[in-house]
Amino acid sequence: MVTIRRFESVDWPHVWSILEPVFRAGETYAFSPDISEAEAHNVWVDRPKTTYVAVDGEDTLLGTYYIKPNQPQLGAHVCNCGYVVGAAARGQGIATLMCAHSQQAAKQLGFRAMQFNLVVATNKAAIHLWQKLGFSTIGTLPGAFNHPQQGFTNALVMFKELTDH
Numbered sequence: 001m002v003t004i005r006r007f008e009s010v011d012w013p014h015v016w017s018i019l020e021p022v023f024r025a026g027e028t029y030a031f032s033p034d035i036s037e038a039e040a041h042n043v044w045v046d047r048p049k050t051t052y053v054a055v056d057g058e059d060t061l062l063g064t065y066y067i068k069p070n071q072p073q074l075g076a077h078v079c080n081c082g083y084v085v086g087a088a089a090r091g092q093g094i095a096t097l098m099c100a101h102s103q104q105a106a107k108q109l110g111f112r113a114m115q116f117n118l119v120v121a122t123n124k125a126a127i128h129l130w131q132k133l134g135f136s137t138i139g140t141l142p143g144a145f146n147h148p149q150q151g152f153t154n155a156l157v158m159f160k161e162l163t164d165h
């Protein structure tokens with residue numbers, strides 16, 4: 001059974017082993033493919049408000065996500081999240097679980113909406129998933145992502161309100 005719990009510092013080597021191939025590939029997140037482990041820790045753990053991990057029944061790490069405010073003060077009621085699932089665990093609903101969990105966690109933290117700033121247009125699994133979970137595409141940023149193979153590639157801004165008004 002997959003459960004989602006708060007990140008603990010002992011999880012970092014496992015989280016990094018999931019993040020590193022994704023960041024090195026440079027196909028889905030804008031971080032430098034040469035990002036250091038310390039910088040990755042900074043962006044995934046230190047700067048966000050909270051970081052979570054998805055684990056199986058033996059506490060083996062399958063995926064991770066963070067929540068942080070998307071903007072400073074006057075835009076800080078909208079959160080931003082990043083999600084990564086380990087390559088071997090994909091296609092089993094783990095990101096679906098993490099995103100549903102993150103929406104509940106975000107509400108509890110007082111956020112009113114969730115925004116994804118740069119969903120790369122080639123990332124079909126992510127776009128399908130966020131649409132399925134109720135995110136609207138606000139617009140397309142032409143050539144906003146410098147994909148290592150495809151070059152300047154469109155990216156979507158996706159948004160979901162978390163309040164019932």
Ligand SMILES: CC(C)(COP(=O)(O)OP(=O)(O)OC[C@H]1O[C@@H](n2cnc3c(N)ncnc32)[C@H](O)[C@@H]1OP(=O)(O)O)[C@@H](O)C(=O)NCCC(=O)NCCS
Binds near residue numbers: 083119
């Ligand atoms: C995107 C990502 C988080 C999805 O994780 P996951 O645990 O495999 O996702 P799930 O199993 O919950 O759901 C995947 C969905 O995408 C669908 N999918 C997979 N590949 C697809 C493709 N090429 N085109 C369209 N849909 C696709 C699956 O069928 C599934 O949809 P369904 O539930 O309707 O069948 C994972 O692939 C990942 O970590 N990628 C690298 C980092 C990344 O892109 N993060 C998101 C940045 S916006």
